[in-house]
Structures are given as C-alpha cells and as structure tokens.
Amino acid sequence: MTAAAPPLSEPVLILGGGLMGLAVAHQLARRGVAVLVLSRRRSEAAGFVAAGMLAPHAEGIGGALLALGQASLARIPAWVAEIEADSDLSCGLRPCGIVVPFTTATERDAYPTAAWGTALDRAALEREIPGIGPRWRAGLLFEQDGQIDNRRRLMRALERACVQRGVRFEEGSEVLELITAPGVAAVAPDQDLAHQPFAGSAYTQGKDSPSGLAPESVGAAGPSPTVRPAATGAAAPMAVAGPATGSSPGSNQGPDPGTAPPARLPQLEAVRLRRADGRELVLPCQTAVLAGGAWSAQLLPQLPVVPVKGQMLSLQGPIGALPRVVFGPGTYLVPREDGLLVVGATSEAEAGFAEGLTPCGQRQLEQGIAALLPAASGWPPMERWWGFRPCTPDEGPLLGPGLISGLWLATGHHRNGVLLAALSAELVARGISGEASPGDAEHLEAFRWDRF
Numbered sequence: 001m002t003a004a005a006p007p008l009s010e011p012v013l014i015l016g017g018g019l020m021g022l023a024v025a026h027q028l029a030r031r032g033v034a035v036l037v038l039s040r041r042r043s044e045a046a047g048f049v050a051a052g053m054l055a056p057h058a059e060g061i062g063g064a065l066l067a068l069g070q071a072s073l074a075r076i077p078a079w080v081a082e083i084e085a086d087s088d089l090s091c092g093l094r095p096c097g098i099v100v101p102f103t104t105a106t107e108r109d110a111y112p113t114a115a116w117g118t119a120l121d122r123a124a125l126e127r128e129i130p131g132i133g134p135r136w137r138a139g140l141l142f143e144q145d146g147q148i149d150n151r152r153r154l155m156r157a158l159e160r161a162c163v164q165r166g167v168r169f170e171e172g173s174e175v176l177e178l179i180t181a182p183g184v185a186a187v188a189p190d191q192d193l194a195h196q197p198f199a200g201s202a203y204t205q206g207k208d209s210p211s212g213l214a215p216e217s218v219g220a221a222g223p224s225p226t227v228r229p230a231a232t233g234a235a236a237p238m239a240v241a242g243p244a245t246g247s248s249p250g251s252n253q254g255p256d257p258g259t260a261p262p263a264r265l266p267q268l269e270a271v272r273l274r275r276a277d278g279r280e281l282v283l284p285c286q287t288a289v290l291a292g293g294a295w296s297a298q299l300l301p302q303l304p305v306v307p308v309k310g311q312m313l314s315l316q317g318p319i320g321a322l323p324r325v326v327f328g329p330g331t332y333l334v335p336r337e338d339g340l341l342v343v344g345a346t347s348e349a350e351a352g353f354a355e356g357l358t359p360c361g362q363r364q365l366e367q368g369i370a371a372l373l374p375a376a377s378g379w380p381p382m383e384r385w386w387g388f389r390p391c392t393p394d395e396g397p398l399l400g401p402g403l404i405s406g407l408w409l410a411t412g413h414h415r416n417g418v419l420l421a422a423l424s425a426e427l428v429a430r431g432i433s434g435e436a437s438p439g440d441a442e443h444l445e446a447f448r449w450d451r452f
C-alpha cells in the first residue's frame, strides 16, 4: 500500500540544521516543498568544522562509498551553482587537486585508488608541492579532487539559499522525541519497533501548542487522530527509489504492493521539541528527515552512529604558497584562496562527545605540518577548533527511508559529508518529492540504515 501523500502545505520537518539538514532543505525547497528546519545549535554542526576536502580518491575509499563519492563529486559544480544562484554568495569551490605523499613508490602503488591518480616521483612531487618535507619520496596527484570553503562560505551560502527559497527555521529547537502510531504489517523480529523508546500509539501532549509556530507553516494544530496506513521504508528501499508514483511530498514512500514484503513500521505522527525559551511542544508531521549528525542515535538509538572527534587549526600563509591540498597520513593541509591554511585532523573515536582541544591532538597537527611542509610551521596561527563526525560501522552514510514510515535518514556521513552532501541531499529530496530514478535506488540500497 502506498502512503497517503501529505498535502503540499504541510511542511517536511528537517531534524538538525547542520550541513545535511541545510542541503536537504534547500533541495526540497527548490522542488516546491514547504520545509521547516528544527536546529538545536548551528554552531556545533560538523559542517562548520570540516576542512572541506572533496576527496573520494585521495581518501583511498572503495566500493559503494567510492561510487557515491565519485557521483557526488561530479554533481558538485552544478550543486554549488544552484546554491550560489539562490544565495548570491560564493561557496568557495576550488577544484585544485589533491596530492597524497608517500615515503616509497611501493606504498604509492599499493594505494587503493592509485589507478585514478597520476604517479609522482620525488622531483614531480616537489613541482606540485614546493617545499614538501624531505621524507616524502613519491606521491599520487588526484586532479579531479578539490575543496570547498565550508566553514566560511558554503554553510552561510546554504543558509541564505534556504531562506531565499522559503525554508523556515526554528533555531535553538531541540527535537526530544519522535512520536509514532503503530504500523500495519511485520518487520524482522529484532526490529519490533513497538517496544522501542520512540514508538508510541498515544499522542504525547506537550506543554505548549503547536500554534506557537506559524500556523501556515506547521499545518494542522494537532495530529490526526486517525492512524494513517504505514508506508514501508527501509524494508524495501529499491521500491522507494524507483520511478515516481506521485508528485507530492511523501507520496513515494511505499513499495509496489505486489513485490514488497509486508512491514510493520510505525507511522510518524509528530515530534516533541524544546524551543530556545525552554518550552516544550508537540509538532505534528507526516514527513521528516533525520539530519542530526553525530547526535542522530540520541533520537533513534537503533541507528549505529557514533561521534568521532576531530581537532583542527589554521595558519595564515602567503597567497598561492601551496597550490594543492596535501593529504598526508594523520594530517592534511588545505590551502584556501586567500592563503589561509586549514590543517586537520585528529580522529578520536574514544573521545565521545568530550568537547575542547587537547595538547596531544594539537601536537599531532603541529608535527604533521612540520613533516609535510616545514616552512608552514612558522606561519602565524589563526584559529583552533574541534567537532564530531557522524561515524557508522562501515563509515558510509545512512540514507533513505528507515525505521519509521515517513522518516527519512540523511546521516552518518562520517569524514566525507561535505563531499557527499550534493548527492545525498538530492537522493533524499528526490525520494521525498516522488522524483526518484532507478539510479537512485542503487545508492539508497547500498546505504540502507540496516545493512550492517
């Protein structure tokens, strides 16, 4: 059975206003879908933390993640053009290429993505990266990889583009709970969602009325007392991502009744949230996108997403001193157009959500700079910061419908979220608005939430 399409006037809720939330909101708004972004704290978003490398090849990833990364990389120029056109701001895209240095040619030739790069010997390495440290004897140049100035430009441009396209924001609003009604058929026994914390057949009344939000934006003043037929989602993403069956948001969430297994997914009815002033309210909704980054499992503990902390710093170098990104082991150097050198990053899975810089982490970066580009050790320091990557067991994202009918996932992008934002946002927006293509199905199938 296909889910009833929500009326066009009811907004899709975006749960989390970081990079993925903004990117999905923008793509939905471009398709004429009403969108409301619920954002707890924009400043904690990894979208403001990342180095902005667009590096499917330099990162040495493989399999379906490499295919997703390559497809997203190809989509980035057009995606950026859309954001820049809507915002009238530059995103700071630099297709400058990335060099990966190695201590031996053997190491270089064994790199998983070596076939996509140009092999460099020491002389060629010195030409690409003037001043590179003496220990590096070989390299791979990936001219197709690049960078985008996410921290200073892309995030701001995306926010402005969303606003220009009519996206509404509730900044300082924390989503506390997803409220559901029971579904209609069966899922695997270990996914009996009726017993999970977010499930509930009763409507939880908050302390405030949803009418506190603009009524034209939030739709009805309360959830429908009727339980809508649940569309299957994660149980059959191939069907979800197949040719469009309707053009309204949420209308393409169900598999072909003839081919799909039955599923008992609870139906999303509302979210409970706490606004910036401390008041709680329940906001009805039929369609939402979970884009909570590293915090996603706090809302849905079934999701295998954990934080991996990363520390960063920046230096002010001479303009043009470093023509390409250098992706070394444990440290990378990302030169912005104005000479700012963004240096990353530690990878601290054991840190959990512990905030702040550590001497050990900062030392790692400083040692990395000295090894990769000794002259940069003398450049003036600018900023130091940290953030949390949303990591999954195979380091690939969780994309598409899942766990709850009406809920879409756009999370778990770990260390490639900037690279993947272009395509992930399109896949989710196309799926929700009923425009998915058979090509989308392959990606969504590869990155189902329950693939592990």
Ligand SMILES: Cc1cc2nc3c(=O)[nH]c(=O)nc-3n(C[C@H](O)[C@H](O)[C@H](O)COP(=O)(O)OP(=O)(O)OC[C@H]3O[C@@H](n4cnc5c(N)ncnc54)[C@H](O)[C@@H]3O)c2cc1C
Pocket: 015, 016, 017, 018, 019, 020, 021, 038, 039, 040, 041, 042, 043, 044, 045, 046, 047, 048, 049, 050, 051, 052, 053, 054, 055, 173, 174, 175, 176, 291, 292, 293, 294, 295, 296, 299, 309, 310, 311, 312, 344, 345, 386, 387, 388, 389, 390, 410, 411, 412, 413, 414, 415, 416, 417, 418, 419, 420
């Ligand atoms: C140090 C570092 C370096 C990186 N470098 C790169 C790179 O070079 N290239 C690359 O491609 N990627 C990189 N990344 C990865 C990239 O930044 C992330 O994959 C991407 O930002 C994830 O986007 P997101 O929207 O899922 O999460 P975020 O951008 O973190 O946004 C999540 C948002 O959700 C909000 N939120 C969470 N829970 C709730 C709730 N209950 N209610 C309301 N709001 C909520 C949070 O406040 C936050 O603002 C890096 C990440 C880090 C940390």
